[in-house]
Amino acid sequence: MTAVTLTADRRRGLQRRIRWIVTATIAYNVLEAVVAITAGSIASSGALIAFGLDSTIEVLSAAAVAWQFTRRDPERWEKPTLRVIAIAFFALAVYVIATSLLALIGRVEAEHSTLGIIVTAMSVVIMPFLSLAERRTGRELGSATAVADSKQTLICTCLSAAVLAGLLLNSLLGWWWADAVAGLVIAGFAVREGIEAWRGDACATSVGMILEGDDHGI
Template sequence: MSPPLIPLGVDRRAVLTRRIRLLVGVTIGYNVVEAVVALSAGTAAGSTALIGFGLDSIIEVSSAAAVAWQFAGRDSHAREKTALRVIAISFFALAAWVTVSSFRSLTGGAEASHSTIGLSLAALSLAVMPGLSYAQRRAGRELNSRTAVADSKQTLLCTYLSGILLIGLTMNSLFGWTWADPMAALAIAAVALKEGRDTWRGETCCTPPPPAKSATTSLTPLSPPPTTVTCTNACCGPVK
């Protein structure tokens, strides 16, 4: 049986909680703007990919809002299960939408026209989202918050969609390859489905926080180090 986790210090936990709240706020604000721009540009260009990207932004807002709701309470862990359910459902919704829109495009949906706004938005999101995802994942792992880590995966998935959207719009504009985007998007849908399943089961991996340094550490240099807890999920790893 694994030994109990040694909790973070009160000050460090407060810092990490504030950091997650800030990152979630930035994520919500950016995705609201992204959704408005993508849906408007997608409607104007007749682009299913752009409209799907805008809907993904709305789903990302719901996921981040679930994390914000969790950390707004005094006991964030008491709200964790509900927040995880909301994030999992958002993954399922994203997978469903991308799958349906991809098959519609492959089976003769309306061909999208060139969209400079769409290309610019995809490139900007590809630059912004990885940093947000990394910062939230790092803070979430140290705080041992499954919801923060799960939401960081949602943000990372948005990064993949940004890349797919950018490639699809570029190939469509340059070569008229209308099939490139929906084929790649189907792979993203499969990833979203897996992440939703793992999140629903509570298998989002977190690295347990390191033991706090004891005031007597310097007095007993030859004492054995405290036992650490190893996460059982294969995707777990050290906080980098």
């Protein structure tokens, strides 16, 4: 598509939309973290506890983007914000790898957790919509940080699905190792996205170049 310059009003509208999206993401992830860690502690589920802690990483990433778009010149803060998001990806990967390996080596078997299944299922439904909204807005605005943060949200959605599958397989079939193996796969994707964010490759367009769509709202 042809790159065009956004009007000042459209740019401000997109920046305002991103602030609303990341605010919603932060609020949901704070609630998700509290519920998941509580449910994980009750059920002795390392996967659920890890999932709750992962939500705090998502809060950090979203907060970094929210902070950027409160600045007078958001584009100026693209690179440092991308670095924060990249570090969040790497931290997520390290934690998931460590907890997954410990679960496999120690043959950790968690108890059934209805609350855990509910919160992970809700995340699988809710988070893709937040990710899609932020990615579309970020691409139109030409913001690599918003696109990178949307990928962080999508990775967390995949992790939610993996934890949910693990909880269900453990409860229904006794496959205690399922969520640990799935976690290792998700960690690989997190490392890849972290590298892209660190290099500044998270957005297909250069900062300051805007995708065509000036007259079309989302």
